[in-house]
Amino acid sequence: MKRVLEGVxxxxxxxxxxxxxxxxxxxxxxxxxxxxESSQKVDGLRLSPPFAGGESGVNRSGYFADRNTSKRSxxxxxxxxxxxxxxxxxxxxxxxxxxNFSPGVMERLGLGYEAVAERNPRIVxxxxxxxxxxxxxxxARGYGATMSAVTGFHHLSGLPxxxxxxxxxxxxxxxxxxxxxxxxxxxxxRHARATGVGQSIDMAQxxxxxxxxxxxxxxxxVNGHDRPPAGNxxxxxxxQDVLPSxxxxxxxxxxxxxxxxxxxxxxxxxxxxxxxxxxxxDAVAAAVATFDNTLLTERLQARGVPAAPVLSPVEVIEDPxxxxxxxxxxxxxxxMGDTLYNGQPFSFRHSVAxxxxxxxxxGEHTDEICAEILELTPEEIAHLRRTDVLT
Amino acid sequence: MTGSxxxGHRALEGVxxxxxxxxxxxxxxxxxxxxxxxxxxVEPVAGSSYRMSLPQAARSGxxxxxxxxxxxxRSIGVDLATxxxxxxxxxxxxTADLLLDDRTEHSLAQHGLDYELLLQEFPDLxxxxxxxxxxxxxxxxxxxxxxTCLAFGGMLxxxxxxxxxxxxxxxxxAFRAGSLFGAVASMSALVAPERHRxxxxxxxxxxxxxxxxxxxxxxxxxxxxxxxxHGGQQKQAGFGAFPCADGYVFLIAGGIGxxxxxxxxxxxxxxxxxxxxxxxxxxxxxxxxxxxxDEAKSRFWDLFTGYAxxxxxxxxxxxxxRWNVPLSPVMTVAEVHGSAQLRERGFFVQTEVGGAVxxxxxxxxxxxxxxxxxxxxxxxxxxxxxxxxxxxxxxPAETADWKVRGAIA
Numbered sequence: 171m172k173r174v175l176e177g178v179x180x181x182x183x184x185x186x187x188x189x190x191x192x193x194x195x196x197x198x199x200x201x202x203x204x205x206x207e208s209s210q211k212v213d214g215l216r217l218s219p220p221f222a223g224g225e226s227g228v229n230r231s232g233y234f235a236d237r238n239t240s241k242r243s244x245x246x247x248x249x250x251x252x253x254x255x256x257x258x259x260x261x262x263x264x265x266x267x268x269x270n271f272s273p274g275v276m277e278r279l280g281l282g283y284e285a286v287a288e289r290n291p292r293i294v295x296x297x298x299x300x301x302x303x304x305x306x307x308x309x310a311r312g313y314g315a316t317m318s319a320v321t322g323f324h325h326l327s328g329l330p331x332x333x334x335x336x337x338x339x340x341x342x343x344x345x346x347x348x349x350x351x352x353x354x355x356x357x358x359x360r361h362a363r364a365t366g367v368g369q370s371i372d373m374a375q376x377x378x379x380x381x382x383x384x385x386x387x388x389x390x391x392v393n394g395h396d397r398p399p400a401g402n403x404x405x406x407x408x409x410q411d412v413l414p415s416x417x418x419x420x421x422x423x424x425x426x427x428x429x430x431x432x433x434x435x436x437x438x439x440x441x442x443x444x445x446x447x448x449x450x451x452d453a454v455a456a457a458v459a460t461f462d463n464t465l466l467t468e469r470l471q472a473r474g475v476p477a478a479p480v481l482s483p484v485e486v487i488e489d490p491x492x493x494x495x496x497x498x499x500x501x502x503x504x505x506m507g508d509t510l511y512n513g514q515p516f517s518f519r520h521s522v523a524x525x526x527x528x529x530x531x532x533g534e535h536t537d538e539i540c541a542e543i544l545e546l547t548p549e550e551i552a553h554l555r556r557t558d559v560l561t
Numbered sequence: 562m563t564g565s566x567x568x569g570h571r572a573l574e575g576v577x578x579x580x581x582x583x584x585x586x587x588x589x590x591x592x593x594x595x596x597x598x599x600x601x602x603v604e605p606v607a608g609s610s611y612r613m614s615l616p617q618a619a620r621s622g623x624x625x626x627x628x629x630x631x632x633x634x635r636s637i638g639v640d641l642a643t644x645x646x647x648x649x650x651x652x653x654x655x656t657a658d659l660l661l662d663d664r665t666e667h668s669l670a671q672h673g674l675d676y677e678l679l680l681q682e683f684p685d686l687x688x689x690x691x692x693x694x695x696x697x698x699x700x701x702x703x704x705x706x707x708x709t710c711l712a713f714g715g716m717l718x719x720x721x722x723x724x725x726x727x728x729x730x731x732x733x734x735a736f737r738a739g740s741l742f743g744a745v746a747s748m749s750a751l752v753a754p755e756r757h758r759x760x761x762x763x764x765x766x767x768x769x770x771x772x773x774x775x776x777x778x779x780x781x782x783x784x785x786x787x788x789x790x791h792g793g794q795q796k797q798a799g800f801g802a803f804p805c806a807d808g809y810v811f812l813i814a815g816g817i818g819x820x821x822x823x824x825x826x827x828x829x830x831x832x833x834x835x836x837x838x839x840x841x842x843x844x845x846x847x848x849x850x851x852x853x854x855d856e857a858k859s860r861f862w863d864l865f866t867g868y869a870x871x872x873x874x875x876x877x878x879x880x881x882x883r884w885n886v887p888l889s890p891v892m893t894v895a896e897v898h899g900s901a902q903l904r905e906r907g908f909f910v911q912t913e914v915g916g917a918v919x920x921x922x923x924x925x926x927x928x929x930x931x932x933x934x935x936x937x938x939x940x941x942x943x944x945x946x947x948x949x950x951x952x953x954x955x956x957p958a959e960t961a962d963w964k965v966r967g968a969i970a
Contacts, residue, residue: 174753199749220776220783232779307902310882316889319811322897326731333802335792337730338719339775349741354926356748357572357596361931369930377908381925382737384629386894389616391919392625396895402729406615410708412726421727423712476704478712480727483777483787486715494698497768510782515768516746519761
């Protein structure tokens with residue numbers, strides 16, 4: 171079967187979180203994503219746990235691996251004088267360039283948008299720094315967790331009156347930022363193909379995260395309501411909570427948007443139908459605590475009540491639905507062996523849209539990229555390696 | 562390239578999208594509309610159920626959630642239980658590139674319009690179904706809310722308190738995730754070579770959520786360790802939220818990118834004469850078991866909060882920028898709205914909601930040639946029905962008659 175982004179080439183300078191996750195989507199959809207790396211300064215995720223067998227090494231991080239499926243890795247030491255020409259020649263033969271460095275880094279390397287567009291006017295060039303390319307805070311350092319903080323998202327996620335918790339992860343890196351970035355790249359690619367005109371895209375990761383919080387922002391600008399953390403309730407629902415169920419650290423999420431759901435919940439729990447969420451929270455919690463969360467979920471689902479066990483990482487891996495959908499994929503890797511990867515969260519009827527290869531070893535494809543795309547001879551490649559360009 | 566260009570200054574000009582969904586898919590439709598696609602919200606004749614979603618504008622009662630997700634779309638109401646309503650949908654589908662659905666508003670299959678049949682009838686169409694669990698599998702017919710999707714996808718387990726309950730992410734992020742991945746998948750099919758046209762894309766919100774597990778699945782697979790929520794605590798020494806004089810800041814002094822900011826942080830603390838700052842130079846702060854342990858967290862907490870409690874969020878951010886340490890204030894939405902950074906970039910744009918004009922979130926990305934653009938507020942139910950019916954070739958008499966009979970609104 172075909173892959174929808176076959177024939178699209180991406181030169182990928184992104185590293186760590188959101189950038190690598192954005193280009194992973196394109197790679198899994200069939201684009202030729204060339205990850206530019208250097209052994210002089212490796213992607214921090216290659217140094218981040220977990221590691222295969224608990225043993226660290228630049229080709230052993232599961233964190234890195236999951237974000238870099240289906241890509242090729244090329245060593246290019248951007249600090250060496252000869253690297254600039256190699257990088258520009260590669261970008262001449264590409265459709266998309268992506269980076270998530272701090273503003274100004276690509277320009278200082280001679281690889282800013284203007285320099286690339288001069289060689290390849292069709293190029294779609296994405297820069298996705300934390301705050302975007304300008305503004306008083308544009309040089310502030312950040313990762314997903316600090317973006318959550320500065321966008322209000324961290325404050326909004328937690329129990330009222332307690333210190334907010336956020337998601338416990340670098341959430342903006344995983345979904346809002348790669349999702350918006352990949353969408354903008356593909357939209358601009360369509361425009362470039364139709365007109366021959368490329369463009370630069372400045373995506374502030376904070377702004378992409380904020381775009382998901384539009385209704386919460388309107389609540390402030392329209393109603394003057396500076397929202398507190400919502401806890402586990404959903405406004406407008408009669409009731410919703412996350413409660414302990416039978417067992418150690420076992421939980422269940424239950425929503426009763428309307429009276430009918432609440433009545434069904436009372437029925438399943440064996441409680442008096444006259445009970446009310448505002449008055450009888452303790453009775454509900456006590457009843458829920460006697461149930462196994464999977465069993466209670468099944469009973470509530472049978473009555474049309476939205477409910478779900480709070481799945482731990484182990485349970486998510488074993489979940490029958492995710493397995494039916496073949497979401498988890500074991501891919502072979504030269505150093506790590508067969509390890510577990512997320513698939514893409516969608517299927518296409520007529521195309522393959524999933525990881526086809528595990529993450530590349532550091533610099534694994536340097537020679538083949540130099541030969542195939544740059545048409546360099548083995549002697550030229552050897553020379554570039556000796557002169558510290560392909561390192 | 563020669564000749565006239567099929568697209569002008571909008572990246573998605575000429576793309577026509579039908580958004581048949583509600584709370585799950587409407588943000589996806591918004592993304593298409595604001596890069597230039599023509600997006601028609603196809604509502605039930607009684608109006609989208611999402612119009613009832615909170616929060617509402619206090620004065621008018623308009624749903625702010627609906628208003629945000631449906632800006633820049635046109636609306637037509639269609640009752641698929643009627644022959645005329647189905648005829649309108651078919652005519653719409655014959656003109657569309659992409660059909661979005663989330664099964665919250667219409668029952669296409671029940672009315673003989675399931676995705677397979679639509680694709681047979683309209684072989685060039687891309688149909689994207691964004692549903693809680695995907696179109697097949699043991700949970701395919703489970704009912705869901707955003708919170709239950711977070712639970713089934715594993716994100717809920719990671720959020721919340723170390724010594725308390727898991728807590729959901731704010732802002733209905735499970736449904737946002739469905740829209741985002743639905744948008745990327747749909748867009749990839751739109752740029753695919755012609756031979757790929759005619760595609761059914763089946764997006765599972767549960768799977769989208771599981772993309773937000775960071776490295777938790779790999780931690781178990783590779784090291785046999787089960788990650789757990791740690792809210793209110795540091796994830797490891799130097800990584801977490803800390804109180805300061807006027808709220809909280811989120812600091813990442815250690816634990817990212819091979820600990821590359823640790824020395825910057827130590828230099829900062831030493832320059833401020835923070836008591837015990839020199840002890841941060843001990844080699845054990847680079848030892849993973851140590852920094853993940855209680856002693857290191859407790860020592861770090863005492864050291865940093867002793868300093869931070871005497872400084873405001875603003876002062877801490879300024880110092881962190883000077884010392885090149887990742888730190889951000891934990892802001893409320895009102896503080897975000899006042900952000901000088903966002904204002905200088907023109908992030909907030911004005912919109913009309915419930916008869917008043919207010920600031921709303923603007924571009925998630927700045928495209929130099931084909932800028933993001935928002936031109937109109939969310940439509941009233943059927944606000945553009947007459948013009949859409951005319952464009953589809955129906956007569957004014959048919960439109961009037963079908964309205965009276967309740968086939969359209």
